[in-house]
Amino acid sequence: MSRKPALLSDPDDLLTCAETAARKAGAHALHQSRRRNEVIQLSAHDVKLKLDQECQAVAEHIIRARFPQHRILGEESGGKQLDTGIVWVIDPIDGTVNYFHGLPLWCCSVAIRSDGKTVAGAVYAPVLDECYTARIGKPARCNGKRMAVSATRRIEQAIVATGLNKQGQDSSDSMAFFRRLSTKIQRLRIMGSAALDICHVACGKADGYFESGIYLWDIAAGSLIVEQAGGRSEILDRGNGHRISFMATNGHLHDSLKELLVPVPHMPATS
Ligand code: IPD
Ligand code: CA
Numbered sequence: 001m002s003r004k005p006a007l008l009s010d011p012d013d014l015l016t017c018a019e020t021a022a023r024k025a026g027a028h029a030l031h032q033s034r035r036r037n038e039v040i041q042l043s044a045h046d047v048k049l050k051l052d053q054e055c056q057a058v059a060e061h062i063i064r065a066r067f068p069q070h071r072i073l074g075e076e077s078g079g080k081q082l083d084t085g086i087v088w089v090i091d092p093i094d095g096t097v098n099y100f101h102g103l104p105l106w107c108c109s110v111a112i113r114s115d116g117k118t119v120a121g122a123v124y125a126p127v128l129d130e131c132y133t134a135r136i137g138k139p140a141r142c143n144g145k146r147m148a149v150s151a152t153r154r155i156e157q158a159i160v161a162t163g164l165n166k167q168g169q170d171s172s173d174s175m176a177f178f179r180r181l182s183t184k185i186q187r188l189r190i191m192g193s194a195a196l197d198i199c200h201v202a203c204g205k206a207d208g209y210f211e212s213g214i215y216l217w218d219i220a221a222g223s224l225i226v227e228q229a230g231g232r233s234e235i236l237d238r239g240n241g242h243r244i245s246f247m248a249t250n251g252h253l254h255d256s257l258k259e260l261l262v263p264v265p266h267m268p269a270t271s
Contacts, residue, residue: 009067009086015120015135017066018088018110018221021059022124023131025092026108028058029099030126036100045164047100052076055092059110063088070112075217083116091217094123095193104128109195111220121221123195132199132221134228142203149231149250150204155260158185158207158253161197165213174212181260198222198248202229208249208257213239219246236261 029051038050056076063072067088074090088110093099095106104127111121120135132147134140140147152158160181164174182188189206191197194214200206202225211218223233226248234254237245249257 011120011135011137013066014112015122015133017063018112018120019122019124019131019133021062021090022108022110022122022221024062025055025059025090025110026124026126029055029093029106029108033099033102036102039100047097049093049096049100051099052093052096055108056090059090059092059108063090063110073217075215085115087113089113089118089217089220091195091215091220094195094218098192103192105191105193105196107193107196107199109217109221111217111224113220118220118224121224123199123221123225125193125196125199130199132202132225134202134221134225136224136228138228140202140225140228142199147203147229149202149226149229150207151252152207152250153252155184155253155256156186158257159187159189159205160185160208160210160257161189161191161200161206162209163190163192163194163197163211163214165211177210177261181257184260194218195222198226198233201231201248201250202226204229204250208247208253210245210247210257210261212237212245213243214246215243219244219248223248234258 041048053076056074070086072088091109093106094109099106107123107125109123111118123132132142195218197209201209226233232251232254233248235244235246
């Protein structure tokens with residue numbers, strides 16, 4: 001028996017709200033960036049800022065005002081990863097370490113998932129002034145303009161973005177993967193904002209992205225944006241809690257990049 005989809009709201013309304021939330025939260029971080037050294041918690045490879053929490057509150061306020069009945073899973077507010085019903089998934093500042101140091105590559109990501117599938121999402125990078133959006137059934141856009149993934153078909157011409165898990169667990173598997181990959185492709189990049197990396201695949205500036213131990217809120221919006229731009233996204237492995245191994249490509253390179261992932265870098269065990 002097929003299950004009835006939970007999506008009752010108009011996808012265009014959902015997308016408008018996601019874009020407003022991402023833009024407002026991102027603008028808050030940008031305008032308050034002189035306060036970027038207000039640290040809540042500093043760990044060996046990560047930092048939690050007062051502005052992470054404030055931006056989460058800004059995004060949630062906008063969503064709750066429009067859709068008070070919907071549930072929210074946020075990097076800063078927590079919540080269960082639910083694969084039923086409607087859930088908004090928010091990463092208020094993706095690339096917090098970049099933001100903290102004054103680097104420009106960070107963004108706010110807001111996605112709406114219905115029964116575990118993203119149906120609309122927005123990623124806003126304030127310093128770059130790039131707002132990536134998509135909803136099911138419509139082409140992905142950047143600042144309102146249609147965009148498409150790259151046409152790169154040869155792995156040796158590919159630029160691939162990746163990331164290192166922030167828990168600082170043994171990264172020798174990831175390093176082995178980096179070595180393997182970097183001999184086959186044109187260039188490997190670690191830029192520090194997963195959601196933005198995926199959008200750069202969507203607009204053709206990168207050809208692929210892979211990370212092991214990434215969180216749902218890092219990839220929820222980007223996965224749909226890359227697909228609606230003609231690419232492919234895939235969860236390769238699920239760890240504990242919200243952690244996953246995830247890959248997004250221009251589609252042409254998907255299988256060959258995946259082959260290079262064998263063995264898949266170790267999935268960190270903690271949530
Ligand atoms: C991190 C960034 C980084 C990725 C980490 C993420 P955060 O998100 O996306 O690029 O390598 O795995 O956790 O902590 O800045 O929101
Ligand atoms: Ca993040």
